[in-house]
Amino acid sequence: xxxxxxxxxxxxxxxxxxxxxxxxxxxxxxxxxxxxxxxxxxxxxxxxxxxxxxxxxxxxxxxxxxxxxxxxxxxxxxxxxxxxxxxxxxxxxxxxxxxxxxxxxxxxxxxxxxxxxxxxxxxxxxxxxxxxxxxxxxxxxxxxxxxxxxxxxxxxxxxxxxxxxxxxxxxxxxxxxxxxxxxxxxxxxxxxxxxxxxxxxxxxxxxxxx
Numbered sequence: 001x002x003x004x005x006x007x008x009x010x011x012x013x014x015x016x017x018x019x020x021x022x023x024x025x026x027x028x029x030x031x032x033x034x035x036x037x038x039x040x041x042x043x044x045x046x047x048x049x050x051x052x053x054x055x056x057x058x059x060x061x062x063x064x065x066x067x068x069x070x071x072x073x074x075x076x077x078x079x080x081x082x083x084x085x086x087x088x089x090x091x092x093x094x095x096x097x098x099x100x101x102x103x104x105x106x107x108x109x110x111x112x113x114x115x116x117x118x119x120x121x122x123x124x125x126x127x128x129x130x131x132x133x134x135x136x137x138x139x140x141x142x143x144x145x146x147x148x149x150x151x152x153x154x155x156x157x158x159x160x161x162x163x164x165x166x167x168x169x170x171x172x173x174x175x176x177x178x179x180x181x182x183x184x185x186x187x188x189x190x191x192x193x194x195x196x197x198x199x200x201x202x203x204x205x206x207x208x209x210x
Contacts, residue, residue, distance in 0.1 A: 003030045003151055010038040012057035013112070013123040020059060025119055028064065030151050032056030036125070050131050054109075054142060057123040060154060065120065069160040072207040073197025075099040075113040078122045078154070080163050080170075082111075085149045091140045095167065097174040097188065097199060098207075101126060105177075106136030160197075168193060181206055 009015050012031050019029075036055035058078070062071065069077055075098050083095045096102050101109040109126035127137040171193045178185045181201070191201040198207045 002027075003032070003147060006031055006033040008035040008037070009033050009055075010036070011123075012036060012055050013121060014038075016057045016059050016121060017116070020119065025059065025061065028058070028060040028151065028155060030056060030058045030147060032147060034128075050127075050129065052129045053131070053137075054126040054128055055124075056147065057121060058151070058154070059119055059121050062115070062118050062120055064155070064157070066157045066159045070196040071115065071120070073098075073160070074115075074120055074122065075111050076167060076197045077160060077163055078113060079111040079124070080167050081153050081158065082124060082146075082150050084166075085146050085153065086138070086140065089140055089143075089146070091138060093138070094170055094173055096177050097171060097179065097191075097193070098197070102173075103136045103139055106134070108136045108138055164195065164197065167197075 006012065006015065009031075012033060016029065016031055019031075033055050034053065035051045065074075065077075076095070079095050079099055079101070083093050083101065086093045092103055093108070094102050096107075099111040099113070100107050101111075109124065112123045114121055126142075127135055128142050129137055131137070175189045175191065178187050180186070181204075186201060188199070188201070191199040193199055194205070196207075198205050200206075
């Protein structure tokens, strides 16, 4: 396994799940494309797939993840690691709780994470070019090496404590934004970020896994 490029696919996440179903799991695996025709977004929505943008999915056995990682906050964990790699190369990207990538005040991508048979599937979509006026796109030239570094960083098993300590600081930016909870747009200005990555808002505890 490893990293595999697909010229065109309906959904990298669907492809990866079908691959594992037919071939089994032996090690972490990442597939990516610049042409996804039927992507999966949060809350059963479709992700707008414009040719030339980045779409990839990653699968790993939960036993290969750090022991202190709250699985329900895996979206934060994967997203923040990927974001840190892009920032290393000069991007001003930041992560809005729980799984959205932003440049300034415009969304440029997002993460969806789910689990099946002790395997964690992480799908990420990122705009590399213009999609529509309400969305932004990555402010640096994307290189395939970013995916290699993401793959390697996950296998390094960075602890949740390491990731959370950095995300806790960045979470302040999220407080100026809204998120969808129970199909309602909720302002995060009074949200409290808990140690397990969930937030406490309006006396309700909300997790990020989606």
